[in-house]
Amino acid sequence: MNKSSKEFLYKYLDNASPTGFESSGQKIWLEYVKAYTDDYITDTYGSVAAIINPEAAYKVVIEAHADEISWFVNYISDDGYIYVIRNGGSDHQIAPSKRVNIFTDKGVVKGVFGWPAIHVRKDKNEATPSLDNIFIDVGCETKEEVLDLGIQVGNVITFDDELMELNGKYLCGRALDNRIGGFMIAEVARRLFENQVKLPFGLYVVNAVQEEIGLRGAEMMAARIKPNAAIITDVCHDTHSPMYEKKRDGDQKAGKGPVLTFGPAVQNNLLKMVMDVAESKDIPYQRAATSRSTGTDTDAFAYSGEGIASALISLPIKYMHTTVETAHLEDVEHVISLMYEFIMQLKDGHDFSYLK
Structure with missing residues (x-):
């Protein structure tokens, strides 16, 4: 993580961004990411999409949510x-x-x-x-x-709590859920810019509001952008920390890589591509399952309009919805790398449909 990225990380995560009152955090996020993108759009309630190659017909979203409880x-x-x-x-x-x-x-x-x-x-x-x-x-x-x-x-x-590091390996603070996601998608845009990548499709880097009360911002942005595919990032539970039951809550651990979720809202062809990318690039990942909805903005994109191929890449954290949410720094880097490498190999116009 370079100096400017770290400064952005702390400024963005320490800023208050409550559900329905995200505008100050969105301004910080947009000021950082617009240097690495071509254009941006906003909506009435404050969601933002920074866009690379906005004229392209084929559209891909990487998304996080900006609000905190x-x-x-x-x-x-x-x-x-x-x-x-x-x-x-x-x-x-x-x-x-x-x-x-x-x-x-x-x-x-x-x-x-x-x-x-x-x-x-x-x-x-x-x-x-x-x-x-x-x-x-x-x-x-x-x-x-x-x-x-x-x-x-x-x-x-x-x-009133601020971000800190634990033992040089973990980030700890309030509102990693999910402004750490906003940081990670912004870093994907930065990496594409600094590597002078010319994308054959439009990339919409979406930071949506009001996820914590029902995925509302994502619903609005999905309907507006109408992308062909969407990769959502959010957080999930480290079930190796005390008081979890793995038989019920699954087996995910901070430090072992991003978590990829299987479930009805996740488009399997898209998920398979994400897994193939992880394996080909030696990016560690873990697996999780959900019996119905994911409970994340993945659901809002998946079921928008005629349906959008959507997948979920989660960052495992300890102590969700507390003031000491804790994530492993290596997992943060691996989520960024997985999204970046997925974008790098995706072909313009790729059809994820099951039946063709």
């Missing part, structure tokens, strides 16, 4: 405490004692998720964090004080 201010009590609802799949159990940023029209307000001390809990039934009892303290004693800070119902809230 967060909270909304839902209720302010008379004594100045703030109660929340989820924006996406936020985990109420990790909230107590976390620092937060509340985004208001007056700027960011700092706060903390409070929690009663263990001294007053240990001799009673142990209280469990839930949406009914977690609360934020911003140092106010009345509702009026909270309102004076600019805090209102509907303000979005993120945890």
Whole structure:
């Protein structure tokens, strides 16, 4: 990873990009990737596609999603405490004692998720964090004080955590799901540019919004671009970390390579090509299966319009939907390499159909 890539990685991942409020992160992403692409398009809700060879009729997408889970201010009590609802799949159990940023029209307000001390809990039934009892303290004693800070119902809230490295091998932080995907697809564009690759087809590098609440941004971009094929990247679980059940959750481990998923939404001819590329280029990969949908933007592309040949390349991470999501640096590089090598060998006009 060169210096400019690393600077982009930290700037982009440390920036807050809650679902529905992704615009600041999208600006950072676009400013970086547009140097390596020919054109770009945006839509009403903030999804972006940076395009190489935009005049081509045959279109290929590589895609990630830009949003992170967060909270909304839902209720302010008379004594100045703030109660929340989820924006996406936020985990109420990790909230107590976390620092937060509340985004208001007056700027960011700092706060903390409070929690009663263990001294007053240990001799009673142990209280469990839930949406009914977690609360934020911003140092106010009345509702009026909270309102004076600019805090209102509907303000979005993120945890206050930054990216770091563990043991020189892992990246750790909030919102790797899935801004690390946005980083990886941007690096594919950079590599194509720096290697002076002339593609015979149009490549749409898509960073979509609102995945965490139902793949909404991807649905809009799939309908607009109408690509011939789409490679989606997202994250999946490292099931070798404690408390997973491999019989149920599969067998994937961070550091052993990208995870390729089998399932109805995944187009098998496209998936086979991805696997062939991995094997021919000695890129390690793992396998996973899903019984119905993938739960990622793959589904939005696969079932858009008349159907788009779609495949999923996942980055295995530990501790998904926490503030310490953890990915192996070698896996990040291998995902980038696999997408790049796939693009390099794809022929213009390739037909992935099962029946011809």
